Amino acid sequence: MLSVNQPHPALGVLVQCRPGFETDAAQELLTESRRLAGRIDTRNNSGFVYLALDVPAPHDEIRRRLDISRLIFARQAFQVLAIIDDLPERDRLTPLKQAIQSFGERFSALLLETPDTNDGKEQSGFLKRFGPLLQESLNQAGLLRPDTPHLPRLHLFLVGSRQAWIGISLPSESSPWPMGIPRLRMPKEAPSRSTLKLAEAILTLLTPAEQQATLRAGLQAVDLGASPGGWSWQLASRGLRVTAIDNGPLAPSALATGLITHQRADGFTWRPKKPVEWMVCDMVEQPSRIAPLMAEWIASGRCRHTIFNLKLPMKRRHEEVERCRALIDQRLRPAGIKYTLRIKHLYHDREEVTCYLTRR
Template sequence: MSTPSPHCLTLGALIQCRPGFEPDAAAELASRAHAARLVGPVSGAPRSGFCTLTLAEPLPRDLLQRRLDASQLVFSRQSFQVVAVLDDLPERDRLTPLVSAIAAGGERFCRLLLETPDTNEGKETSGFLRRFEPLLDAALRDAGLLRPDSPHLPRLHVFFANARHVWLGFSAPSDGSAWPMGIPRLRMPKDAPSRSTLKLAEAFLTLLTPDEQKATLRPGLQAVDLGAAPGGWSFQLASHGLRVTALDNGPLAPAALATGLIEHLRADGFTWKPRKPVEWMVCDMVEQPARIAPLMAEWLASGRCRRSLFNLKLPMKRRYEELERCRALIDQRLRHAGIKYVLRIKHLYHDREEVTCYLTRR
């Protein structure tokens, strides 16, 4: 992977998040920045849909990239290093100052990501951006700044906080989200029992590598779905050909059972155990996160499953603190069992008050 030249400087980082989660995104970013010995304030206006780290002194871009792995931030949908901020863009000609500012950075890019916050104001700006994007794309290509044939180059982010205030930055192709604003464009399956099936589909795409998806989402593998009703997650697993044991005292939708790959058991997800180890255990039970986290760790520690994907329903306040508490509970059980593990967590676009976690042995 190529990184921007080390002599180029960055002003900080911008993290896009779900509106209303700015305190959690800012708390996490501040904690990671402190651990990385990065000095500067972190701020995020309420309901703005983003927060920023402003470095006290600009740093070489490759240094910030090494110290702060923004792709690991839970509450970040999308992230990039900030190289310039443009205030009060003229309404009649936004193109000229934008191209000039981008050219001044001395970088070339493989992709243009034109973004707004996921807010009502951002949605109003998005109509303008759809018309503006081809103009900016063409101007950058003409200037030799946009090279889609060079995927090793960084991606260019042009983030319109509003119609006249723009943050410019870059990200490495392996960082952040592949989707603008971190919002995947997923199509609802025709017969899916609920929209929760999109949550699991996004989790597979976001939390698993392509090789992991290919190896673990294969026909014939066994899966367990705890708290399955009405069957959206079981349906998603079955769409990959997995055979699913769906546990819930409530009914499953006929569309889920019609797949022929789902067996419904009316049982308690906290006490039921499979006869043999399964490849996957997934869980979307509405329960206290401090009850779910140890249960997930126990399934992995005891060998009941090889990997699990689950939601933690976070409280309305102090979400970040509760998440760290759950991390500690999982770590405590798996360390006691002498198990090295991988835990990836993300606040997905299709999540609301929960975060989605992937847990497997290392």
């Protein structure tokens, strides 16, 4: 067994994504990892992409050369320490435990994962039964330390019944949820399922401290393109007072909150009389129109924070995201405005990415 002072080198980086977005995830991973010598392996609709290093490397060296927290199309990502291709059907626990012990690491948590595909769903049932057994075995061996959050997290990613990928990540660089999927329940009162998209964006794109500081009851918000009111309802459920802008109707459940005022107007031309804390936008429009509009709201001081969606084309999604990033920068940087822009392809997103933009 390796000593704790000599951690096992990583073989590469595995990125989990929405099935069908492997090309985008691979292109982004290749762009961000240019300082790492390796090759990209992927299959269409597999739900994951693998960067295989030419030579195994220490964890810190990979992190210096690749910030996986910046990846947009990655729901989840981790450094791969081992790939087991021939798990026995009768006793999978023994080889997995032996491999994990050989890393010479202790872990703060165990994340049990599969690709988000139909084949992956077949393995999720097995993991529900097998996971507690593995966790108990690792606890008994002293390898799991949930009381020590600074330790890396252990990932077990099953591809089929015989193949297991084992790796690690730091809490600061990947999703806290297995497979990068938060388990959110659809509120009965919400006007549409789009409310889950904003709920996930808040959890994913804002830190707990940022959520507490900026989503306080009584603050003013604007929802551009609000109909039927899913995003407005999400903000109102947190106590914010929302002006919902849309020529279309709002659902009665949105108006029933008593915190949402509906104004029939065009989201591109309407302006608030006074600055607001938040502006959110889920309008179905070209990304090249949405991005400059969001930047203008921030630059003009109409809002302090914004969360918005960019509806992407079927092809060249990565290029379109970078184009929109440049449009935002072209408005804010010449004005001397320092800003934070975070972009993520969320679980509840489909052909879009969700962005958080705020002044620093």
